[in-house]
Amino acid sequence: MNKLSIKTRSLLLALLPAVFMFLSLTIYFISDKFNVLEQQLDHKGELLAQQLAPASEYAVFIKNPGLLEEVVSPILNESDVVYVEIYDADDQLLLSRKNLSLIDTANKDNLKVYQSKVMQQDIPLGGNTLDLSMDSELEDNQSKSIGRISLALTKQNIIDQQQQTLLNGILIALGCILLTLILSMYVSTSITRPIRSLSETIKLYKSGIFSARVEQLSGGELGAVEFNLNTMASTLESAKRKELEHAMALEQSRREADDANKAKSEFLTNMSFEFREPINAILGRLHLLENNNIDSESRQFIEQSILSANMLIELSDNVLDYSKLETDSLILNLDYFDPVRLIKRSFSPFLREFCIKNIDTHVSHKLHKSILIQADQRQLQKVIYHLIQNAIQHTENGSIDLKLNGYPTTDNSKYILNIELIDTGIGFDPNQLARLYQSFSQSHHLDKPFQSNSGLGLAIAKKLTEIMGGTLNINSAPDKGNEYKLEFVFPYKPIIEEPVETNADTDNQTPVTGRVLVIESSSIDQMVAKDILNKMGTTVDLAINGKVALEKLRQVDYQLIVSDTNITDIAILDLVQRIKAFERAANKHLPILLLTADVIGEHWQELLEAGVNDLLLKPVDYEALREKVTELLA
Incomplete structure (x- = not known):
């Protein structure tokens, strides 16, 4: 029952009592009508028999069928009289007349027989006057039975009337049930329609559409629910609008913060790059000076300068790293x-x-x-x-x-x-x-x-x-x-x-040999790289840009390319691909070592996949450079 809809429940609530009441009343009234028809038939049969008995007294007494025929003929004209039989006191049949129109359809089950005795009435004659008044005792003593009358009535008319009554009762009951059904459906619809409207509107609210409203058609409790729901929707719509405005403001703030972080990261990256380029030249010269024969005071100054430069690089790297970690990049x-x-x-x-x-x-x-x-x-x-x-x-x-x-x-x-x-x-x-x-x-x-x-x-x-x-x-x-x-x-x-x-002490004593091409746009970095590599024992040629480098590759047999990533005329990736194409054409191995100030390292993997053997971060450490050059020239 709990699984049925409200409409079904309301229909059942209206129909079941109505159907029960109509069926009960219909059965009661039909049954009462059947009894009335039966009583009417019995009353008619008894009345006809009682009226026919005194009317046929004289004819029965004299046993005259002709007189009896005259008495019986009007009775046979009744539509439901099947036959009339008159017997004398010896139970001898004096007259039997049948209604020919009914005799063929009549049977024992459809007939009901009524009998009445024919009594002889003695009229006493005494004195000069006729006294017609008699008490009951005198009447009983003077009356005697001289015959009997048997009269049969058909029940077909009663059965037809009963069937018609039953049909009428059924039609009336069905009509009442239909009317009840229509009224029940109207009432249930008036209940379920606002509830369905509430349900559909709540679904829209669930989807976030708070602009929907319930049409207020009901009164009473449902009307109050509709009004309160619309009020709640207005409140939610206002809250959602404010939330959306707040979210848009937050999104705008987030975009501005992201833009600020991006600008900060780009600024720090550029600043780190700008720091590393001149510091690379400074440290390179300091390392070269440090390896020369100088007095202790000058050496101390150089060491302090190298330490300060490294501290500056460290500070720059730390700020840049922290910025990257802050932005999850x-x-x-x-x-x-x-x-x-x-x-x-x-x-x-x-x-x-x-x-x-x-x-x-x-x-x-x-x-x-x-x-x-x-x-x-x-x-x-x-x-x-x-x-x-x-x-x-x-x-x-x-x-x-x-x-x-x-x-x-x-x-x-x-x-x-x-x-x-x-x-x-x-x-x-x-x-x-x-x-x-x-x-x-x-x-x-x-x-x-x-x-x-x-x-x-x-x-x-x-x-x-x-x-x-x-x-x-x-x-x-x-x-x-x-x-x-x-x-x-x-x-x-x-x-x-x-x-x-690798034994560092042994490496320091063993010179590195080979011809190296240094590609560097900065004249200061060119001198630093050349001096460092020359001190290692290599022969160094310089190229100020990519075109000069490619031209020298065709003229000289180099064992190593050392290049800065910031070449002014050719993109470094394009330069690496051209060098590798020359390497394949010449069928020789030509390693590439790149020096970069790009601390982020987001393009390092792309360069390594293009054919670069390794990268060193500026400012370049002398020992790290020596180790890489030794490794690539081996």
Whole structure:
């Protein structure tokens, strides 16, 4: 019942009592009509028999059929009289007359017989007057039966009338039921139509169309519901309009913020590029001066200048990295590399600082076997560099230990890599630790030298670690040093052949030979690159642009191309493709090393796929350049 619709329920509620009432009344009145017809037939039969008996008394007494015929003939004219029979006192048939029109259709089931005795009435004659009054006793004593009358009536007329009555009753009942059905449907429609309208309107509200309204046609409770629903819709429509206006304002603010972030990132990228180009020339000249025979004071000035230039580059890189991390624009470049080799080289950029601050360093590693991990080597190196820089800033006359260990997961599908950096510098109290990962924060004591710090190193290390799916934890206590713990889970594969570590001391003693073409538009960078490469032992030719370089390639047999990425006449990608086409035509191997100030590195992969062997970031480190040149000329 609960699953039926409101319209069906209202129809059932109206029809069932009406049908029950009409059927009951119809059956009652039809039954009563049948009884009345039966009583009328009995009354007529008894009345005819009683009237015929005294009328035929004399004829029965004298047994005269002719007289009886005259008495009976009018009776046979009745439409429902089938026959009349008159018997004498000896039960001898005196007369039998039948209605020929009914006799053929009459049968025992359709006949009803009525009988009446024919009584002889004695009239006493006494005195001179005729006394017709007799008491009942005298009448009973003087009356005697002289015969009987048998009269049969057909029930066919009664049956026809009953059938007609039944038909009329059924028609009346059906008419009443039909009228009730029409009225019920009208009432149910008047109930369900506003409810259906409410339901459809609510569906529109559910779809977010709050401008729809319910047509207010009802009164009473449904009218109140319609009014309240329209009021609620008006309120929701107003709220949605305000929400939409707020969302549009937020979207506008977001676009403006995105544009501002994009402009900031572009500005920082351009500034970093502009920083690196002149600093590359400065550091190149300083490194060349440092290797000359100069007095100790001049050497000290040069070392301080190199340190200051590196600090400027570091600050520029940190601001740029943090901007990229803030806008989630950093894309990881995954590749397989040896983590042991990475760890062993981690202290190399900081050897000058270690000497100045008298810091001892130790590197150790313990892996279950030689492996290659799949990760972004450059970003992982940045994390370690930032931790080492933070340790150097807070350590004087102490030591810094770097440890690497790891083991595979239980299913042997990935490798858990743990990196620990332990220093003996000043520690941090709990309050300082809580602020350590905040941007532009620094910690120092009033009774100890101030440590200059941009406040971005640990914040960048933390964000980079989380992007690579790792964790960074710092354990520290005041005056007890710091312990930095990194943990990563990387895909890995075993090393089939152990890589051979290049001995830096041997490389320094062995000159690098080969003919190198340097493509550089800046005259200062040309001189720096030529002087550095000449000191390595190579023969260097210079090309001021791409066209000159391509022309020299056709004339001279070069073993290496060293080029800046910002060539003035030809796009660097087009230049690389032309060099590779020349290489295929000449059927020779011609490696390409690019020097770039593009810190973002978004085009590096495209250049490597085009055929570039490797890239170095400006300002170029002398040892890194020597290592790459040696590797490519081998």
